[in-house]
Amino acid sequence: MQLASTGLSVQLNDRHILEDVTFGAGRGEFVGLVGSNGAGKTTLLRALAGLVSPSAGEVKFDGRLLPDVPRDERARRLAVLFQSESLGWPMRVSEVVALGRLPHRRAFAGLDAADRAAIDRAMALTEVAHLAERVGPTLSSGERMRVLLARALAVEAEILLADEPITALDPAHQLDAMTLLHTISRNGTGVVAVLHDLTLAARFCDRIVVMQGGRVVADGQPQSALTDALLASAFGVVVQRGTAMDGARYILPWERFALGTRELDDAIA
Structure with a gap:
């Protein structure tokens, strides 16, 4: 299974953000997307998630054009985490993480045993189980990011797109998060993460994709790309x-x- 773009261009407010980007990521690999501020990394992630419409080119998911993949199927198989996300209204942490199971549930159905197990796994992996009864406004920025990562992991999708998942974390939790992303990729999940820490990207990622000026300028193993x-x-x-x-x-x-x-x-x- 692969998520891929071919000749992808995105224009927003008459400004060219992406130009002719060809990119692919599949299950079982950890891809680090790096580049300076404004290079187009987050826009590429949004286009791959179907949140931004291309002005040219295409995105395919499992061999099908992304717009042809039903939204409910896409939500089950493709998880997203964006750095700018907020927790919205004051929900308990356990309830926020449970939102990751919505794509797997029938309308108005409650959590079943599989849902609860997935939520527990995600909260344990991200070390937020002790925060279960806390509400969003009481969390630090680092705690909030770990909760959002737990929500994304609870989906148990085939591909995870993560925008700056370690930015708000202290060094110990940065290492924990990168180890976790590497581990879940080894267990079969494809991970594409926008990263600014070149040291951690080079250490943990299988591939590094470097963007500059809205284009891909390098794509390969860390030692060859960086x-x-x-x-x-x-x-x-x-x-x-x-x-x-x-x-x-x-x-x-x-x-x-x-x-x-x-x-x-x-x-x-």
Whole structure:
């Protein structure tokens, strides 16, 4: 099963946000979508979820054009988490997470045993079970993001699209969330996540897709996608590279690259 775009362009308010983006992600892989602010990452995620209409190109879900996939089927098989989401009215955390089961329930039906088990699993995985009786306004930004992630996981969809799922989290919970996303991908869920932390993206993701100016400029394993030249061009940064005690290689954004200098021209060449 694959979610894919071909020649995808999106224009919003006469501004070209995406240009000719061809992209694909399937079950069992963890894809990190990276790029500077305004590169088009969130818009691509929204287009893949069917929340933004393309001005050109197409999105296919499991071989079918996305608009041809019934909304109820799409809701069961494709989960989304956007960084800008709020918890809305003051619901209990357990009730928010339970919303993830709506695509699996008949109209006006209550939670069944399968629903409750999925909710419990999602809350345990995201470490929010102790928050079950809390209401939205009492949560910190990090707690809120973990609750929203739990709601997305409760869907138990085949593909999860997550926009900046670790942005509001402290370092320990960032590691927990990235480990969790990596684990669920190994268990068969396809994960596409917009990420700003290049170090964690390179460590946990199977593939890195780099966007710049609304286009995909690199797509591959972290070591091949996150080259010094590309990082200088797309992010304007110089990185330090090293090897951890377990042998894993890592990168650390270290300083700003001198944009417009001969050194940048040499790096891109």
